[in-house]
Amino acid sequence: MTSLDAFSPGGTPQTSTEHSAGDDLATGHSLILENIRIDQGSRPLLSLNTRIAPGEVLTLMGPSGVGKSTLLAYLAGFLAPAFSGQGRVLLNDRDLSRLPAETRQLGLLFQDPLLFPHLSVGGNLAFGMPRNVSRKKALKGERKATRQVRGEAIEAALEEIGLAGFADRDPTTLSGGQRARVALMRVLLSRPCAMLLDEPFSKLDASLRHEMRSLVFTRVQRLGLPTLMVTHDEADAKAAGGPVIELGAQY
Amino acid sequence: MRLFSPTIRTIPWLAMALLSLPVAGGLAGVLAPALGWLPALGGNELTLEHWRTLVATPGLADMVRLSLSAGLASALISLAIVMLFLGAFAETRALALVRRLLSPLLAVPHAAAAIGIAFLLAPSGLASRLLSPWPSGWDTPPDYLFPGDPWGLGLIIGLVIKEVPFLLLMSLAALPQCQAQARLRLARSLGYAPVTAFAKAVLPGLYPLIRLPIYAVIAFASANVEVAMILGPTTPPPLAVAVVRWINDPDLSMRFVASAAALLQLGVTLAALGLWWLGERLVASLSRTALTGGRREAGDRLWAGAGGLATLLAVLLLGGSLMGLVLWSLAAWWPFPAALPSPLSYHAWQGALPGLKEPLTQTALIGLAATGLSLLLTVGALEAEHLRHRGMAAWAELVLYLPLVVPPVAFLFGLVQLQVQAGLAPGALAVILAHSLFVLPYVFLSLAESYRRLDPRWAQVAASLGHSQASLFWRVRLPLLTVPILTAAAVGFSVSVGQYLPTLLMSAGRLSTLTTEAVSLASGGDRRLTAVYALMQLLLPALGFALALALPRLLMRHRSGVLNP
Numbered sequence: 022m023t024s025l026d027a028f029s030p031g032g033t034p035q036t037s038t039e040h041s042a043g044d045d046l047a048t049g050h051s052l053i054l055e056n057i058r059i060d061q062g063s064r065p066l067l068s069l070n071t072r073i074a075p076g077e078v079l080t081l082m083g084p085s086g087v088g089k090s091t092l093l094a095y096l097a098g099f100l101a102p103a104f105s106g107q108g109r110v111l112l113n114d115r116d117l118s119r120l121p122a123e124t125r126q127l128g129l130l131f132q133d134p135l136l137f138p139h140l141s142v143g144g145n146l147a148f149g150m151p152r153n154v155s156r157k158k159a160l161k162g163e164r165k166a167t168r169q170v171r172g173e174a175i176e177a178a179l180e181e182i183g184l185a186g187f188a189d190r191d192p193t194t195l196s197g198g199q200r201a202r203v204a205l206m207r208v209l210l211s212r213p214c215a216m217l218l219d220e221p222f223s224k225l226d227a228s229l230r231h232e233m234r235s236l237v238f239t240r241v242q243r244l245g246l247p248t249l250m251v252t253h254d255e256a257d258a259k260a261a262g263g264p265v266i267e268l269g270a271q272y
Numbered sequence: 273m274r275l276f277s278p279t280i281r282t283i284p285w286l287a288m289a290l291l292s293l294p295v296a297g298g299l300a301g302v303l304a305p306a307l308g309w310l311p312a313l314g315g316n317e318l319t320l321e322h323w324r325t326l327v328a329t330p331g332l333a334d335m336v337r338l339s340l341s342a343g344l345a346s347a348l349i350s351l352a353i354v355m356l357f358l359g360a361f362a363e364t365r366a367l368a369l370v371r372r373l374l375s376p377l378l379a380v381p382h383a384a385a386a387i388g389i390a391f392l393l394a395p396s397g398l399a400s401r402l403l404s405p406w407p408s409g410w411d412t413p414p415d416y417l418f419p420g421d422p423w424g425l426g427l428i429i430g431l432v433i434k435e436v437p438f439l440l441l442m443s444l445a446a447l448p449q450c451q452a453q454a455r456l457r458l459a460r461s462l463g464y465a466p467v468t469a470f471a472k473a474v475l476p477g478l479y480p481l482i483r484l485p486i487y488a489v490i491a492f493a494s495a496n497v498e499v500a501m502i503l504g505p506t507t508p509p510p511l512a513v514a515v516v517r518w519i520n521d522p523d524l525s526m527r528f529v530a531s532a533a534a535l536l537q538l539g540v541t542l543a544a545l546g547l548w549w550l551g552e553r554l555v556a557s558l559s560r561t562a563l564t565g566g567r568r569e570a571g572d573r574l575w576a577g578a579g580g581l582a583t584l585l586a587v588l589l590l591g592g593s594l595m596g597l598v599l600w601s602l603a604a605w606w607p608f609p610a611a612l613p614s615p616l617s618y619h620a621w622q623g624a625l626p627g628l629k630e631p632l633t634q635t636a637l638i639g640l641a642a643t644g645l646s647l648l649l650t651v652g653a654l655e656a657e658h659l660r661h662r663g664m665a666a667w668a669e670l671v672l673y674l675p676l677v678v679p680p681v682a683f684l685f686g687l688v689q690l691q692v693q694a695g696l697a698p699g700a701l702a703v704i705l706a707h708s709l710f711v712l713p714y715v716f717l718s719l720a721e722s723y724r725r726l727d728p729r730w731a732q733v734a735a736s737l738g739h740s741q742a743s744l745f746w747r748v749r750l751p752l753l754t755v756p757i758l759t760a761a762a763v764g765f766s767v768s769v770g771q772y773l774p775t776l777l778m779s780a781g782r783l784s785t786l787t788t789e790a791v792s793l794a795s796g797g798d799r800r801l802t803a804v805y806a807l808m809q810l811l812l813p814a815l816g817f818a819l820a821l822a823l824p825r826l827l828m829r830h831r832s833g834v835l836n837p
Contacts (some may be wrong), residue, residue, distance in 0.1 A: 123460045208461075
C-alpha cells in the first residue's frame, strides 16, 4: 500500500526525511460504523450502520439540523452532553467509541482552516507532526538533528501543496485557499488512520472549491484512508465519487 | 428625541474624563507635596528633604519587598490555579457549574474574604480546631503567627482567594473570543492529550486576551490596603499600609513623607508590572520550540491532578472561611479545641444591630449612587459604539483599566490634597465619585460582552419597521438586555460595597460603611462582632445578586426568550 511517498511531488519517494520507508502507515483498514445511534435527550436523532473501505469517501448528505455534525462529533469523541450516542466505531478491529478523542487517530478537517495564529505556517504543520525522538535519545546534538529533520519534512510538505518557502510566514497573510491547503497538510502529517470531513469546502469560493476537492480526494485515495464526508452540496458528493447516504429530516 | 444621538455620543467622553482626570490630577496632587510644595501646610519651596526622610525610614526595604512579593506571587499563583483548572476541566460539566457560582464569589468583598481567611487559619481558627485534638495533638492553640506572618504568606493567600474568581471570570469571557473550543478539538483530533492540548493550542491565544486583567491583579495586589491590614505583617507593613498610616498621622508634616511614599508605591507597582512583563518574554522564548515539538502528552495526568487539587483547595478555603465567619458570629462560648461553639446564640447579632443601621444605610446609598452613575455611563458608551458603528479604540480600553492599574493609594491621596487646597468639604459626593472610579470599569467589563454580542438583526428589524435610534434603544435594546444589565449592576454594587480606601480618604474618615467598620474591627479583639460585620458585608452584595436574578424572572415571567437568550 502507499507509504508516505504521497507527500513528495511526482510520487518520488522521500527517503531523506523522517518519513522514510519503514514508517508504516496504519492504512488499508476499513472504518466500520456499527449500529450508530444518536439521541438528543429522549428524541432519536439519527442512526447509521455502514462500512467505509480504504480510500473510499462516503458522503452524508442532508439539510441542516438533521444531526450530521453531531454524528461527526460522536465519531471524533466530542459529543456535547446534551446528546447521547451508542454504537461501535471500528478501525482495524479496535473499538474507538470509548477512547478519548486524542487517541482515536481520526483526522478531522473542519469548515474553517483554524490555523493557529500564534504559530507560523511551518509551526502549524509541525504542530500536526508526531514527535519522533524518544526522550532518552534527545541529547543536545540529536535534538538539533531532529529539528533539522522536522524542518525538512515541513519544507517538503509545503512544496507539495505549492507553498514552498512559506514556513516562516504568518498564517493570517495567506489567502483562503492557501490556508485550506495548510490545514489539510497539517491533518495528513499527523498520520491519521481515517478522515472525517465536516463540510470542508463550504467556505471556499467556487474556483478554489474545485481545486481543494481534487487535492483532498486524491490524497485520501492515495493514502488509502477511509473517509466520511458531511456536506449539503451535491457537487461535493459527485466529486467524491463514493457512495452517498441521504439523511432526511426525521420525525 | 432629537437630543438622543448627541447625548449618547458625548457619554463616552464623559466616561473617559471620569476615569482619567482624577487619576492624572491625583498623581499631580501627590507630586507637588512630595517635592515639598504644599502651601496649606507651609511647604513653599521645592526640596528633596522628604525623600531623604522616607529613605531613612527603618524597614522601608522590607515594605517594598513585601509589596513586590505579594503582587507577583499572588498573581502567579492565581493565574496558575485558573489555567490548571481550565486545562483540567475545559469542556466538562464542572466548568458550567463553576461558571454559575462565579458571580456570587466575585461579589465577596476583599475585607470579608480576608477576615474569613484570618478566622480560618489563625492558631485558634476553624482549621486548627478541626485538626485538634486529633490528629495534631494540640490542646491549646499552636504557636504560630497568623495573620501577620513576616513573609506575607497570609496576605498572599487572602489575595489569591479573591483574584482566582476574577481571573477565571475574565478567562471564561475570553475563551470564545480565541475560538478555544475549536482549537481544543483540533489539537485533540491531532492526538494531543487534553491538558497538553489546552497548554499548546489554547493558552497562547488566551493569554493576550487576559493580559490587562492580569496586570490589574498585579497592581491591585502590590498596592492593596485592606487585605494587607487584616492579613499582612505589621512591623513593617507592606508599603501601601505604611502610606495610609502616614496620611493619618496626627503630625500633618508627615503628609509630605506620605506623598513621597505614595509616589514610591507607584514606582513599586510599575516595577512589579515590569518584572512580570520580563517574565512573559522569558516564558515566550523558552516555550517556542516546545509548542511545535510535536509532543502529544506532557505530564497530562499530573497537571490535571494538580488542577483538581488546586480547585479543591480554593473551594475548601472559601467554604471554610465562610463557615468560620458564620460560626463566630453565632458563638457564645467556643473554647479551643472544640470544633463547634456551644451554645449558639444570636447575642452578637442582637448587640450589633443598633450600630449596624448607620453604616448599612451609608453603604447602600453610596453603592446605589455609584452603581447608577456607572451604569448610565457604561450603557451610554456602549450605545455610542452602535451609533458610530465602531468598537472601542485600544487606548480607550487602557483608560478603562487606568484606575485598576494605578495604585489607588497614590492618586486618591493626591485628590485629597487637591480637595484641601480647593477648600472643598470631604463627604458623600466625593466618596461616590471616587467609588465610581472603581465601579465603572467592572460594570463595563461585565456588560460589554452581552451588549456587543446582541444580534444586530434586532436593530435592523426595528429600523425597517420605522423606529428611530432612540426608540430602538429604549424599546428594543434595553428590554432585551435586562438580565445582563441587572447583573452588571449587581457586580458594580458589590464592588462599591467592598471599597475601603476611597471611603476612608475621600470622607476624611467621617463616613463609616460596613467595610470601613469591618476593617477597623478586624484589628481589634472582638471576633464575634467582626464576624457579624464581615457577614453583613457579604450579605448586602448577595442581596444585590439575588435581586438581579429574581427581578427579571418575576417581571418577565411570560417572556422566557429574554431570560434565556
